[in-house]
Amino acid sequence: MTRLATAKWWTSTESTAVRCELCPRHCIIPDGHCGYCAVRQNRGGELFSLAYGRPVSLAIDPIEKKPLAQFLPGSKTFSFGTFGCNLGCVFCQNDSLSRGAYADDELETWIPPEQIVELALQHHCPSISYTYNEPTVFAEYLCDIARLAHSAGMKNILVSNGYIADDAADDLYPLIDATNIDMKGFSQSFYDKMCQASLDPVLHSLEKLRLLGVHLEVTTLVIPGKNDDLEEISTWLDWVDALLGRETPLHFSAYHPAYHCRIPRTPATTLYAIRDLAISRGFPNVFLGNI
Numbered sequence: 001m002t003r004l005a006t007a008k009w010w011t012s013t014e015s016t017a018v019r020c021e022l023c024p025r026h027c028i029i030p031d032g033h034c035g036y037c038a039v040r041q042n043r044g045g046e047l048f049s050l051a052y053g054r055p056v057s058l059a060i061d062p063i064e065k066k067p068l069a070q071f072l073p074g075s076k077t078f079s080f081g082t083f084g085c086n087l088g089c090v091f092c093q094n095d096s097l098s099r100g101a102y103a104d105d106e107l108e109t110w111i112p113p114e115q116i117v118e119l120a121l122q123h124h125c126p127s128i129s130y131t132y133n134e135p136t137v138f139a140e141y142l143c144d145i146a147r148l149a150h151s152a153g154m155k156n157i158l159v160s161n162g163y164i165a166d167d168a169a170d171d172l173y174p175l176i177d178a179t180n181i182d183m184k185g186f187s188q189s190f191y192d193k194m195c196q197a198s199l200d201p202v203l204h205s206l207e208k209l210r211l212l213g214v215h216l217e218v219t220t221l222v223i224p225g226k227n228d229d230l231e232e233i234s235t236w237l238d239w240v241d242a243l244l245g246r247e248t249p250l251h252f253s254a255y256h257p258a259y260h261c262r263i264p265r266t267p268a269t270t271l272y273a274i275r276d277l278a279i280s281r282g283f284p285n286v287f288l289g290n291i
Helices: 106-110 113-122 135-151 165-175 188-194 200-212 228-244 269-282
Strands: 010-012 016-020 041-043 045-047 056-064 076-081 127-130 155-160 178-182 215-222 250-254 285-291
Touching: 045 135, 056 215, 076 113, 106 215, 113 127, 113 135, 127 135, 135 165, 135 188, 165 200, 178 200, 200 215, 200 228, 215 269, 250 269, 269 285
Parallel strands: 076 127, 127 155, 155 178, 178 215, 215 250, 250 285
Antiparallel strands: 010 016, 041 045, 056 076
C-alpha cells in the first residue's frame, strides 16, 4: 500500500480543489491533480506530499560543491534531492529532477527522516544538504529531517531558489544553519521570461535569512545576453551592499546550454569582468564557478 504524508501549508476551497500555500504561486489544485511543482497532489480534497520519504538522488559531496565557500570548509556533506521544482527556468541545469515526476512504482519507496540522518551519521558527515532539485517542494520532509539532524549534532544546509511563502519560510528557515540562494537575474523581466516567476519573493527570502542570522551565500548563473549586463550586476551589488552587506559571499557561475535554452555557454572573460567589478566595489568574497 502506498504511504503518503499529508502536506502542510494549504487550505480548502469551496469545491474539492485545494489552495497550496507553500510558495508564491498559491496553486489551486483540483482533486486528483498536482500543483506546478508536480509533487504536491490533491486526493479527495486533502493535499499530500508525494516527495516526502522519496529521495531520488543521494550523494556525499564536498561542501564547496553546494557552493558554500565559508561554511565548514573542507568538510563533506550528505546531500539529497527529490523530484519537483516551483520555478520554470528554461535554462535549468538539472531538469531531470526539477521537471521529473514520480511514477506509480516509485511511490512504493519510503525512506523516513530517521534513515536520512542515520545515513549521514554512518558516513561521518557533519551536515545534511537539501539540494539538487528545489527543497521548498519537499519542505515537510526537510523540516522533519532538519530537527532530527540538529538533535544529532549536525548542521542543515539549504540550496534553494528562495521562492517560498512567508508562513512556510517562518517554519523552515529557523532550522537552517547555512544556505546558498540562487538569485537568477536582478530584474523582473528576467524572472518573467526565463523562470516564469517573480523576483520580489526571492529578495524577501534573502532579507529574512539575513535577519535570522543564517549563514548566507548567493549564486547567480550568468547567461550571455540575459543577465550578464554589468550595469544590472552593479545594481544588484547596490542591493546586496544595502540589505545583506558587502561581506556576503557572492558566487557567479558559468551557464552551459541545457533544457530548453541553447544560448552558447558563458565565456570566462564575462565572469572575470563581473568579479573585477565586484572587487572594485569593495566586495571581498567573490567566487567564480564552472570555468
